Amino acid sequence: MCGRSAFAYGDLPELDAAYQRVSQLGGTPLAVCQNNDIYGVIYLKDIVKPGIKERFDQLRRMGVRTIMLTGDNRITASVIAQEAGVDDFIAEATPEDKIEVIQK
Secondary structure, three states, X not given: OOOOOOOOHHHOHHHHHHHHXXXXXXXXXXXXXXXXXXXXXXXXXXXXXXXXXXXXHHHHHOOOOOEEEOOOOHHHHHHHHHHHOOOEEEOOOOHHHHHHHHHO
């Protein structure tokens, strides 16, 4: 098993650098491994739909505040939130966290 639960990224500077690089580009870094051998990092990125920023602007003018809830790390979430034009974001949210925020 690889990932945060198996490794401390600080102990693997190359993995940490790849994680940071992918996150800063707005992607989700996924380590590719077999057993405890790491072979690389995949850059997985959601596509922000065309026109979404303008739609959020329209909502803002109507007095609606937009908040993005995501399981992504803070770095990735901040890039996507800026690309999408949301007012705020909550990163590293579990499904339970999302339900709680929506209910509030």
